[in-house]
Amino acid sequence: MRSDFLFKLPFCNSSTLKKIIPNALLFGTFYKNSMVDKSLIENICKSAVVLSVYPIQKNKKACLDKYEGIIKDYNFWYLTLVKKNSIVYIPTFKIYNMNIEIFN
Incomplete structure (x- = not known):
């Protein structure tokens, strides 16, 4: 597995994150005293788990x-x-x- 993958997920490298998540949200997820809504962060984490673990395939x-x-x-x-x-x-x-x- 490539070393530039973030969290060891193949769809989640640093350049992909910068395109998907605005910089404010990206910084907010890593700082404890964030102004970002916690449910938004929770939803992003749930989406990452679904994409990396669940058995979803196109045309099924x-x-x-x-x-x-x-x-x-x-x-x-x-x-x-x-x-x-x-x-x-x-x-x-x-x-x-x-x-x-x-x-x-």
């Missing part, structure tokens, strides 16, 4: 709690689930607490 049929469809795309901010007549956008941090069923 999945059931996430009450939503069932095909996973079209997922990124740091949300997961796109295509249903029969609609598209559902689920924030990635919410997936942290969901039951996930992947169909073959």
Whole structure:
């Protein structure tokens, strides 16, 4: 594994973080007396865990709690689930607490 990965996550190197998270938030996560909302920091951490650990794959049929469809795309901010007549956008941090069923 490359040494420039932050937290040993392949999607989370220093240049990627600077593009995704504004500098104010980046500094706020590392200082104890931050003005940044703690729930925002918690949601960012949950999204990182989901992207690095959960068995999510594009073009797979999945059931996430009450939503069932095909996973079209997922990124740091949300997961796109295509249903029969609609598209559902689920924030990635919410997936942290969901039951996930992947169909073959």
